[in-house]
Amino acid sequence: xxxxxxxxxxxxxxxxxxxxxxxxDAAILDGIDLPGEDARRLMELGFLPGxxxxxxxxxxxxxxxxxxxxGSEIALRRETARRLxxxxxxxxxxx
Amino acid sequence: xxxxxxxxxCGTAVLExxxxxxAPKAVAxxxxxxxxxxxxxxxxxxxxxxVANFPGVTVEQHTGxxxxxxxxxxxxxxxxxxxxxxxxxxxxxxxxxxxxGKRHDTPKPEAILLVLDSTNLSxxxxxxxxxxxxxxxxLVLLNMADDxxxxxxxxxxxxxxxxxxxxxxxxxxxxxxxxGQVFDFLASTMSKPSPKELPVxxxxxxxxxxxxxxxxxAAYRPPLPPTWTRRLDAVLLHPVxxxxxxxxVVVAVFQAIFDYVTPLMDGVKWxxxxxxxxxxxxxxxxxxxxxxxxxxxxxxxxxxxxxxQVMLLFLFIGILEDSGYLARAALIxxxxxxxFGLQGKSFIPLLSAYACAVPAIMSTRTIENKRDRTATILxxxxxxxxxxxxxxxxxxxxxVPNQPLxxxxxxxxxxxxxxxxxxxxxxxxxxxxxLKSSILRSARTPFLLEMPSYRWxxxxxxxxxxxxxxxxxxxxxxxxxxxxxxILWISAHVPFTNGHPPAIENSLAGTxxxxxxxxxxPLGFNWKIGIGLITSFAARETIIASLGSIYGMDNPxxxxxxxxxxxxxxxxxxxxxxxxxxxAFAMQCVSTIAVVRRETGGWKWPAFQFAYMSVxxxxxxxxxxxxxx
Numbered sequence: 001x002x003x004x005x006x007x008x009x010x011x012x013x014x015x016x017x018x019x020x021x022x023x024x025d026a027a028i029l030d031g032i033d034l035p036g037e038d039a040r041r042l043m044e045l046g047f048l049p050g051x052x053x054x055x056x057x058x059x060x061x062x063x064x065x066x067x068x069x070x071g072s073e074i075a076l077r078r079e080t081a082r083r084l085x086x087x088x089x090x091x092x093x094x095x
Numbered sequence: 096x097x098x099x100x101x102x103x104x105c106g107t108a109v110l111e112x113x114x115x116x117x118a119p120k121a122v123a124x125x126x127x128x129x130x131x132x133x134x135x136x137x138x139x140x141x142x143x144x145x146v147a148n149f150p151g152v153t154v155e156q157h158t159g160x161x162x163x164x165x166x167x168x169x170x171x172x173x174x175x176x177x178x179x180x181x182x183x184x185x186x187x188x189x190x191x192x193x194x195x196g197k198r199h200d201t202p203k204p205e206a207i208l209l210v211l212d213s214t215n216l217s218x219x220x221x222x223x224x225x226x227x228x229x230x231x232x233x234l235v236l237l238n239m240a241d242d243x244x245x246x247x248x249x250x251x252x253x254x255x256x257x258x259x260x261x262x263x264x265x266x267x268x269x270x271x272x273x274x275g276q277v278f279d280f281l282a283s284t285m286s287k288p289s290p291k292e293l294p295v296x297x298x299x300x301x302x303x304x305x306x307x308x309x310x311x312x313a314a315y316r317p318p319l320p321p322t323w324t325r326r327l328d329a330v331l332l333h334p335v336x337x338x339x340x341x342x343x344v345v346v347a348v349f350q351a352i353f354d355y356v357t358p359l360m361d362g363v364k365w366x367x368x369x370x371x372x373x374x375x376x377x378x379x380x381x382x383x384x385x386x387x388x389x390x391x392x393x394x395x396x397x398x399x400x401x402x403x404q405v406m407l408l409f410l411f412i413g414i415l416e417d418s419g420y421l422a423r424a425a426l427i428x429x430x431x432x433x434x435f436g437l438q439g440k441s442f443i444p445l446l447s448a449y450a451c452a453v454p455a456i457m458s459t460r461t462i463e464n465k466r467d468r469t470a471t472i473l474x475x476x477x478x479x480x481x482x483x484x485x486x487x488x489x490x491x492x493x494x495v496p497n498q499p500l501x502x503x504x505x506x507x508x509x510x511x512x513x514x515x516x517x518x519x520x521x522x523x524x525x526x527x528x529x530l531k532s533s534i535l536r537s538a539r540t541p542f543l544l545e546m547p548s549y550r551w552x553x554x555x556x557x558x559x560x561x562x563x564x565x566x567x568x569x570x571x572x573x574x575x576x577x578x579x580x581x582i583l584w585i586s587a588h589v590p591f592t593n594g595h596p597p598a599i600e601n602s603l604a605g606t607x608x609x610x611x612x613x614x615x616x617p618l619g620f621n622w623k624i625g626i627g628l629i630t631s632f633a634a635r636e637t638i639i640a641s642l643g644s645i646y647g648m649d650n651p652x653x654x655x656x657x658x659x660x661x662x663x664x665x666x667x668x669x670x671x672x673x674x675x676x677x678x679a680f681a682m683q684c685v686s687t688i689a690v691v692r693r694e695t696g697g698w699k700w701p702a703f704q705f706a707y708m709s710v711x712x713x714x715x716x717x718x719x720x721x722x723x724x
Contacts, residue, residue: 074543
């Protein structure tokens with residue numbers, strides 16, 4: 001999976017984020033690189049470290065995209081999705 | 096506690112509660128967004144509900160009366176949908192303060208109905224932790240039981256009740272299933288919850304782990320993914336079909352609020368004219384009769400005439416919201432709206448503003464982000480509302496000769512009208528950008544949009560919403576318009592000369608028109624237009640009637656050729672463009688001001704909006720009058 005996060009000045013640009021997932025891909029959330037309050041809002045919606053996130057459909061043009069997490073479907077813009085660090089699961093366990 | 100857990104292993108728990116001497120006086124409903132809390136509230140209270148704002152804030156307070164089967168009544172409070180009680184947003188603050196009895200305007204509830212979505216229980220149970228720790232008798236309601244069953248989910252209610260230390264009931268508020276258990280609970284002696292364990296409340300991961308453990312103990316089997324929702328989304332969010340459906344919905348809304356509703360609006364107008372004449376013939380000619388008919392009756396009529404359109408708009412928004420399509424529309428519109436510094440949820444309110452800014456501003460409540468919501472409220476009045484339409488028609492007809500353009504596809508007048516619609520839209524967009532890059536710059540709060548499952552809207556829920564929103568519209572818009580029309584009527588009928596009301600140019604309104612003439616002369620307007628402008632602050636279309644009476648027309652209307660000719664004599668082409676620009680930009684609508692005050696919780700934003708729009712209108716008209724000769 002190739003990363004497209006090189007153009008933003010994040011130090012840990014090596015790890016994958018939610019924007020790297022294509023429709024149907026699932027990944028495990030490692031962490032949220034957002035200020036405390038914003039991270040909390042996302043966690044209340046199910047984006048907790050260790051949660052399995054599946055990329056769903058998107059608006060035309062690919063932004064925002066719907067993600068399935070903890071029994072809900074939540075749409076995030078790219079600018080938010082790229083703050084959610086993930087590692088990709090074994091593809092055979094895909095739903 | 097939980098007597099029910101002793102006698103039932105699993106399945107549907109029949110709740111039996113001992114009878115107390117007196118029922119509680121107040122019960123609060125709380126639950127996460129999309130848990131069906133409001134549907135339950137509507138079931139319990141029906142038409143016996145009231146909507147107001149919590150004093151000092153913009154959160155709406157829905158209260159209602161619940162009648163128990165034995166005839167006793169109690170007050171129910173529908174709190175805003177929240178995920179937690181940590182007071183960060185205004186909604187959470189209100190929910191927290193009401194439940195802990197910290198608000199003096201609301202009695203502390205003696206019982207709580209916690210409404211959770213049974214199809215998403217593990218996550219929704221997180222809210223149970225802070226609620227149960229309040230120590231208030233609580234009934235935990237697992238809503239959408241029909242959905243859970245249909246999609247193969249399961250839960251052991253007795254085990255869940257044991258874990259939570261509170262009674263639990265599986266209900267479907269939409270179908271009316273299990274509502275009896277809610278009444279039984281409210282009629283019983285209620286005891287405080289005694290959960291087995293509670294998590295550290297401020298910590299989301301620990302709360303979620305606790306919720307997971309509890310639902311595990313209750314043998315919760317989550318339902319299968321919603322097949323129909325996935326299938327529908329495959330079409331409605333399809334890269335090609337999705338935007339097409341979206342466009343079709345927008346066109347349908349437009350068509351309905353402009354075309355289909357016209358006969359209804361004409362009918363209302365006719366009804367008010369006929370009843371006005373009827374009242375006139377029943378009363379002896381006097382000043383009182385004139386006040387009653389030209390002041391009060393016309394004022395009432397000028398608001399009621401918009402009611403069919405406004406109700407239709409609310410109906411559409413209700414269907415979009417209850418069916419779950421509103422979230423999809425917001426998703427599709429988000430990218431375009433983001434260019435103007437707004438977001439997807441601003442789209443439908445702005446679309447509604449083409450009919451009337453008042454319902455549009457009321458429907459911005461679905462936008463959770465406060466700054467985005469304020470920005471949407473501030474630009475909504477720039478959208479070309481129905482009240483501007485007759486004014487534009489009159490001026491365009493008076494000054495633009497109707498010539499065909501592009502063969503016979505378009506006429507010059509049509510192009511002029513389209514240009515005016517575009518002008519309002521462009522100014523709205525520019526204003527949004529300006530606001531969002533200055534005073535309303537968001538601290539980049541992430542845009543989060545929950546996609547609920549698709550559901551059929553229920554007639555009861557749509558009907559109650561329509562009733563409730565129309566009531567707010569009539570009260571807010573109606574009272575203020577009535578007051579202003581009466582004041583305007585008086586100013587057009589004083590001072591008396593020889594015991595008779597003066598001609599309009601000698602009246603107080605006329606004097607004011609002359610007084611402001613120096614201020615509006617640079618815009619190319621004379622005192623007659625000045626009087627028209629003053630009266631148009633009650634409602635924009637009023638200018639037609641006042642110009643009609645200044646020019647002595649019997650039957651003024653936008654299609655009255657004599658009125659068009661009179662205007663043509665009194666205005667230069669530059670002045671005509673200036674007048675159009677003035678109507679496009681100025682905040683000439685007291686109803687909108689009243690609603691903005693209500694929705695933003697104070698005078699700050701309506702004052703800012705009025706000042707901004709007035710300056711823009713004046714400068715715009717001034718430039719037009721000087722550039723175009």
